[in-house]
Amino acid sequence: MNKRKKIVIFGGGTGGVFASYELRKLLGKEHQITLIEKNSNYAFPSSFLWLMIGERKPEEIVSPLTKMLPKGIEPVFGEIRSIDLKNREVEVNSNKISGDYLIVALGAELMKEPFGLKNYHTFYTYEGSIKLRDALEKFKGGTVGIVVASSPYKCPGAPHEGAMLLDAYFKKRGIREKTEIHLFTPESQPLPAAGQVLGEAVQKLLEWKGIKFHPLYKPIKFGPGENEISFEGKGNVKLDLLILIPPHQGSHIVKVSGLSGQGDWIPVNRQTLETQYENIYAIGDAASVTLPGKWKSDLPLSLPKAGVFAHTGAKAAARRIAAAVGGETPTETMQGEGYCMLEMGNGIAGFAYGNFYGEPSPEVNLKTPGKFWHYGKALFEKWWLSPPGLRRFILGEMIEIGSKMAGIPSAV
Ligand SMILES: Cc1cc2nc3c(=O)[nH]c(=O)nc-3n(C[C@H](O)[C@H](O)[C@H](O)COP(=O)(O)OP(=O)(O)OC[C@H]3O[C@@H](n4cnc5c(N)ncnc54)[C@H](O)[C@@H]3O)c2cc1C
The missing domain is CATH 3.50.50.60 (FAD/NAD(P)-binding domain)
Structure with a gap:
């Protein structure tokens, strides 16, 4: 069971970066974690709104991906051209890369x-x-x-x-x-x-x-x-x-591989994030997570495509993989709890929080808008874009304290 394992993450966006942190934290150095991404720079999507109204400069919301990844991750920069599900192998930069476990975090395409x-x-x-x-x-x-x-x-x-x-x-x-x-x-x-x-x-x-x-x-x-x-x-x-x-729309190569079946998005188990292919997980925007609650006939039956769920999905998938690599039965699950800070202007934001897996209907409420939530969003932005190290740790601690004060689970 202690045999050296190879885990390959497709996509270095929100889900892929979170998964790399979680896996590196949980797995010994003998296990190889590779992350494949086509863009060398990461731009933080939540801040596009501030960029639009001149409250951020373009350079303030971008970071080289290599600076954001934890030590001990092998980044491969290049576009994945094809996915072979049977052999858990992809083609990138004319090379083949295979893994014992795959996490597909290729997002959505416009x-x-x-x-x-x-x-x-x-x-x-x-x-x-x-x-x-x-x-x-x-x-x-x-x-x-x-x-x-x-x-x-x-x-x-x-x-x-x-x-x-x-x-x-x-x-x-x-x-x-x-x-x-x-x-x-x-x-x-x-x-x-x-x-x-x-x-x-x-x-x-x-x-x-x-x-x-x-x-x-x-x-x-x-x-x-x-x-x-x-x-x-x-x-x-x-x-x-x-x-x-x-x-x-879903990633073209995902569709061609057959991972998303006839549709755009990859169907996964909403608790485990497993696809129908052994040892292949899909997280974040690329995945389709069916909600158990149905309260209105036109309810989109899927979990929203949001960074918060790319994050919690990454955590669940990474912990399940780490357990399996260690010879244990994976027990970690995604529970459907999510939040969203809604910027309202003038340094005020609302905060929606609740359980999207609620039945018979999702149970999400809006907390009283205020400056606290706006600062929370700005703090999260700084934490997310900062490299591993003391600054990131201090910002993470501040978010932990803020989450406790707000009575919500830690956002980091
Ligand atoms: C304007 C805006 C505001 C938002 N605000 C919020 C918010 O406040 N809160 C929130 O929770 N969410 C927010 N989101 C949504 C959030 O950004 C996404 O849901 C989240 O980034 C999804 O993470 P992901 O890892 O699934 O996909 P992504 O972060 O999109 O990452 C996918 C990665 O895969 C790479 N990739 C794709 N195809 C290939 C390929 N063939 N080869 C190699 N690499 C490839 C892409 O380059 C990309 O880096 C916002 C989005 C936008 C657009």
Whole structure:
């Protein structure tokens, strides 16, 4: 049982980096942990919203991945071209890399040229947020629309946060009075997978900020005019500034490998994160985790695609692998508890927390918005981007204390 094992992590984003920390902590040096990633730099997605409104500089939210990984991880930089599930082997940089255990953390891809659009505004990418920041600086007032193209998409809180941050940004610039902010989504309420209570609370926040929320608006066509958009059964809307949350899709190589079956996302056991293939786990956005609760016929039955679940999924998968490597029966599970800090502008954030695996419905509530949650989010950003060592340790300790004060499980 003490035989040297090889664990290979696909993807060096949120889930992959967390899994590497957990595995390195739990496994002896004789076991080899390899992480394969196509990008050498990591950009922190939660901060794209701050980047959009000029509250972060681009260089403040990026770090070379090698600086973020713990010691004793072998990073391989290159694009995975194919996955051989039977032999647990991938092709990268014309080499083959195989493992006794695999963790697939390849995330979600944004559709290229959605609705035939070559150029559009979004805060869902690093480059997009910089371009949008420049457009916002020139914006003198008018009708702004955030349009969610389809579900599922990463971080279902982000479009709502984006709208509230724009409200604060336009107020600061003195152009809010002559600006309308709209949020269109094909969903029936904000964050449907978090349940009715949270959806109503977020809708109230939007109303309070004068943001017009349009549920059940499914975009089907852009044009003919610039910033003109057709919604199924609702007609056309003309905007002065259109911000798109593009359609999301699963990794192409995952689909070709057969790991996701006929669909985009990899079906996994919601407690163990195991796929149907032996010793292959899938975590984070790439995975499809079916929720046990069903309270509304249009409820997206899957766990939201969010960093918090990439994190808890990584922990569960890594601990299960470590137990198996040590000859024990794995017992660690993911329990469906999650949280989301909802930025509202002016240094205030709300905090949604609860159990997404609740039955008959997810049990997620919004705590009173305040500065505490905003500082918590900023602290998490600094911790996440800091290299292993004293600074990271101190920031981690601060997060532990903050989590205890808030009465929630540790976020790190
Ligand atoms: C604007 C925005 C705000 C957000 N805010 C929050 C928030 O406040 N809280 C929260 O919990 N979540 C938030 N999220 C969501 C969160 O960022 C994702 O859910 C999380 O990053 C998913 O982690 P992952 O490891 O599954 O995927 P990712 O972090 O996307 O990592 C996947 C990695 O795989 C790599 N990869 C893909 N294909 C290949 C290949 N073929 N070869 C090699 N490497 C490959 C990619 O380069 C990437 O680094 C936000 C997302 C956005 C866009």
